Amino acid sequence: MRDADVIVVGAGPTGTALAAELRLAGAGVVVLERLTRRTGESRGLGFTTRTMEIFDQRGLLPRFGDIETSTTGHFGGLPVDFTVLDGAGQAARAVPQSVTEDCLEDWAVGLGADIRRGHDVLAVREDGTGVEVDVRGPGGTVTLGARWLVGCDGGRSAVRKAAGFDFPGTAASIEMFLADIRGVELAPRMTGENLPGGMVMVGPLPGGITRIIVCERGTPPRRREVPPEFGEIAAAWERLTGESIAHAEPVWVSAFGDATRQVTEYRRGRVLLAGDAAHIHLPAGGQGMNTGIQDAVNLGWKLGSVAAGRAPESLLDTYHDERHPVGRRLLMNTRAQGLLMLGGPEVQPLRDVFRELIGFEEVARHLAAMVSGQEIRYDVGHGSHPLLGRRMPHLELVGAGHKTSSTELLRAGRGLLLDLADNPRLRRRAAAWASRVDIVTAEPHGVPPASALGGTTAVLVRPDGHVAWAAPGSHHDLPTALERWFGPN
Structure with missing residues (x-):
């Protein structure tokens, strides 16, 4: 007996974002939350540029009302001008985490996620075909079953402990x-x-x-x-x-x-981890909540496709392959920032050197991209196209007599094949995946992003917004890329 395709433990920003993404992919979701109600506390404030882009691609930004934005940030307390990033959007300031949690929970519930509060995980068992979770709730202790379990339950994750994940790192020193x-x-x-x-x-x-x-x-x-x-x-x-x-x-x-730890694997069989359950660190620059949401968006469409039988389980291996290095760099940069911000007089020469280096645009661009998530590029296969593995930039489009955009075309959480050269042969080759991938013929409207689209005739975009294939420049052909990311036809 299964109560859902996926049980998500934790109804914070990571858990609710994951639940919504899973529902977009058609998976049945139960979210278990230990707390009987949200605390109203707001550890996180605002969103990085990358999270703003993710919320925009799902049409969520209007839910937050008027958002104050900023083009400045810091690295270890030293100001960094984010306008050095080519085409980068602005980051959101002063959005309390409680507001983010409200918006994401409303989104998930509206899509059909079942969120159950006051449910505390006691034990986890996996038998190779599914997962059972013993839960203490308002009506007593019950056992729930699902095909998959995801721990999004924070730095003291009960799921991580019960499932036996290794969590190496360093203990807090301050x-x-x-x-x-x-x-x-x-x-x-x-x-x-x-x-x-x-x-x-x-x-x-x-x-x-x-x-x-x-x-x-x-x-x-x-x-x-x-x-x-x-x-x-x-x-x-x-x-x-x-x-x-x-x-x-x-x-x-x-x-x-300032404890700094990361699990050695983001997946053990049918149990996966995301957000603070997978990585903890000094909260420098508000990166933790943002990285957790991005974990969820990377995992949601993949796990949803596997749970629905559209893709093989091997697709889930790409979650660890792509997000574990992101978490590792997060830990590296927050430790470095901790030294700059919290060190004593002996660190002042280092601060002076960093302040001088940030004056160079190339250094400022590198640090801004690191802390905003703009540097992320996944390994999606060999090729020379500059967009491969990167996030698809916002592109205004005209197609079928109306205006749209690459961002708007990702609203439904499906794959997107964007034919920019009106190529019937390309569309015929992708037709077998039409139930999983939207095939759209359009041409750029206005000025396309500099250097990103020069000569591009087509792009295959994953539901998380990252480019999986582009022409010309990909060494794999289109059907190979479609099968890798969306399953056999």
Whole structure:
């Protein structure tokens, strides 16, 4: 007996994004969440450029209302101008994670995902054909069955532990405090300020709320079961800055560290991991939530295709192959940023060198692409076309008498074969995959993205927006690429 094709554990941004992507692919989904209701806390604030593009391709951006955007970011507290990225969109600022969770959950539920709150995973068993999960819920302990299980349940993932994933890395060496407060005016310190005893950050949030982050050097990390008292945070703030914020009203407070770990494999049989369940790190630059959402978008269409029998299980191997290196680089850059932001006076020469290097456009472009997700390029097969493995840029199109765009054509979460040269033979060769891939003939409208489309006659775009084949320039022929990514005809 199976309760769903896929059970997803965790209803945070990663879990709900995955549930929605699975529903777009036609898979039945049950989402189990330990908490009875959302906390309203907002660890993540805003989206990177890459996540903005992903939300746009699914038509989600209007759900967030008016989004404040920015073309600036930082690396280790050192400002970086993101306009150096060719054709890059802007990043979203000051969107609380609670708003993101609301929007993604509404999207998933609207597509038919079954989200069950107050359900705590106790045990996981796999028999080669499916997975059973023992769950303690409002009605007692029950066993649920599915063909696949995905842990999106955070850094202390019950799924990861129950399924026996290896999770190597380094333990926390510091403790940092985060607090959203009201009733106090503080000068902004958006990229952090190094002080003799540590580091502080200050940023304004909507609704008259101010976010502060406090790190005292030499403070040993503690494994806390409950959040710290605000008085502890206020005392640390005063020791570092000389300012009293004891009179402020705390909205919510938290403590976190710089533990850095990544599972050795993102899939073990019929159990997979995504987001913080697969990788934890210092939250530098808000990359964690964004990377988790991108994990979900990479996995969702693949697992949905496999669960529906349209593609072989081997397609799931590409999830680890593509996303594990992304997670590894995430851990590398957040550790480097931690040294720059949190190190003492001995690190100042390194900060000075980095500040000088960021003045060179090539270095700024490299760092901006790293922390925004723009550098990601998957191995989709050999070829010389510059778009292979990269995300399809937004392209305005005219076809069949109306205007559209490459972004709009990805709304339904299906594959896309874009014929830019009105080639009937190309379309005939792809016709056998028409139930899985939209075949669209169109031509660019306006000015296409520089250097990306010069001479391109056709592109095959995966549901996650990455180019799997392009002509001319791919060494594999079109049917081979279609079969690899969308299953046999």
